Amino acid sequence: MNGPRVFFYVQHLLGIGHLARASRIAAALVEDGFDVTVVTGGVPIRGFPGPTVRSVALPAVVAGEGFSALADLQGNAIDDAFRQRRRDLLLAAYRECRPDIVIVEAFPFGRRQMRFELLPLLEAIEAIVPKPLLVTSVRDILQEHAKPGRNEETVELLNRYFDLVMVHADPKFATLDETFPLASSINCEVAYTGLVAAPVPPSPSQHYDVLISAGGGAAGRDLVKAAVAAARMVSGAGNWALITGPNLSQSEFDAATQEAPSGLSIFRFREDFASLLAGARLSVSQAGYNTVCDILRGGCRSLLIPFAAGGETEQTFRATRLERLGFAGVLSEKDLTPDRLAAAITSVLSAPRPPAHSLDLEGASRSAKLLRERTTLSRSA
Numbered sequence: 317m318n319g320p321r322v323f324f325y326v327q328h329l330l331g332i333g334h335l336a337r338a339s340r341i342a343a344a345l346v347e348d349g350f351d352v353t354v355v356t357g358g359v360p361i362r363g364f365p366g367p368t369v370r371s372v373a374l375p376a377v378v379a380g381e382g383f384s385a386l387a388d389l390q391g392n393a394i395d396d397a398f399r400q401r402r403r404d405l406l407l408a409a410y411r412e413c414r415p416d417i418v419i420v421e422a423f424p425f426g427r428r429q430m431r432f433e434l435l436p437l438l439e440a441i442e443a444i445v446p447k448p449l450l451v452t453s454v455r456d457i458l459q460e461h462a463k464p465g466r467n468e469e470t471v472e473l474l475n476r477y478f479d480l481v482m483v484h485a486d487p488k489f490a491t492l493d494e495t496f497p498l499a500s501s502i503n504c505e506v507a508y509t510g511l512v513a514a515p516v517p518p519s520p521s522q523h524y525d526v527l528i529s530a531g532g533g534a535a536g537r538d539l540v541k542a543a544v545a546a547a548r549m550v551s552g553a554g555n556w557a558l559i560t561g562p563n564l565s566q567s568e569f570d571a572a573t574q575e576a577p578s579g580l581s582i583f584r585f586r587e588d589f590a591s592l593l594a595g596a597r598l599s600v601s602q603a604g605y606n607t608v609c610d611i612l613r614g615g616c617r618s619l620l621i622p623f624a625a626g627g628e629t630e631q632t633f634r635a636t637r638l639e640r641l642g643f644a645g646v647l648s649e650k651d652l653t654p655d656r657l658a659a660a661i662t663s664v665l666s667a668p669r670p671p672a673h674s675l676d677l678e679g680a681s682r683s684a685k686l687l688r689e690r691t692t693l694s695r696s697a
């Protein structure tokens with residue numbers, strides 16, 4: 317390919333949301349004629365980052381104890397030698413790519429655990445003449461930082477190194493300043509791309525009254541247990557499906573399957589999840605970015621149970637905003653019991669379908685268009 321070269325760094329630690337969003341953007345860039353290299357650093361996930369991009373896999377890390385720590389795939393805390401190896405591999409991949417654009421997913425708003433390799437990357441970018449366009453790619457809603465100085469550090473890094481903050485949001489739904497209080501202090505360009513949703517799915521092959529998804533992370537265990545019990549409680553429950561996600565232990569998956577009533581089908585994973593949403597009467601899920609995009613694309617009723625453990629605020633903000641707009645019902649994680657889940661499902665099922673929305677879901681293609689425009693401007697300058 318002869319198009320502008322893009323070097324795209326993404327690190328997923330728990331679920332696959334960051335990787336899925338980055339992969340959609342990378343695919344849209346390739347479709348627009350960019351030559352894309354995606355660098356990943358988490359657990360390998362089949363199908364990501366996709367067949368159309370060049371990919372480099374760094375030695376994988378996952379979230380360790382307390383989330384701020386990092387561990388290898390065997391659960392061992394990584395040491396300085398491991399960090400140095402990753403850093404050297406990342407810098408070597410960057411130099412081999414010789415990119416026109418570097419995209420760093422989440423950092424410096426998040427992924428502070430990766431500073432040991434990302435700060436050297438930023439320094440290497442800064443030392444090159446001409447310098448590639450440096451972009452940070454962030455979701456619609458950011459995690460609140462409780463520790464003093466974190467937001468100031470983020471602004472300092474943005475203003476020193478970055479050219480563009482690419483916010484994957486529709487400003488009619490959420491704006492950066494709502495979850496990042498120092499947004500007005502950012503000197504580089506801030507641009508909204510719309511939400512990065514998957515393309516319109518094909519017609520569903522099956523129809524379910526209630527479609528429950530526990531997500532790609534390990535945090536959906538309680539939802540799986542409550543869903544199996546709730547399915548036995550709702551009279552005339554109809555046809556239900558429960559997608560547990562890949563990280564539920566085999567023993568827990570087997571227990572859920574054995575305890576499920578006759579109207580509940582249980583799957584670990586469904587590749588046609590997005591199309592199933594279009595044919596479902598009700599979706600029950602957490603409130604992660606990609607799941608919500610799929611729900612908005614499908615247009616079904618929705619009951620959201622936002623992940624809130626460990627001080628997480630992102631999903632609660634998103635779910636509450638959707639509830640206020642009339643697009644979802646919300647059940648808090650602390651209230652997730654079988655009887656309350658059954659009651660909430662019954663209530664949302666009896667409500668009218670949500671109104672048609674006008675939120676922009678074409679964030680992947682609009683990201684490509686935005687970067688195409690910025691590349692053209694920099695080359696003509």
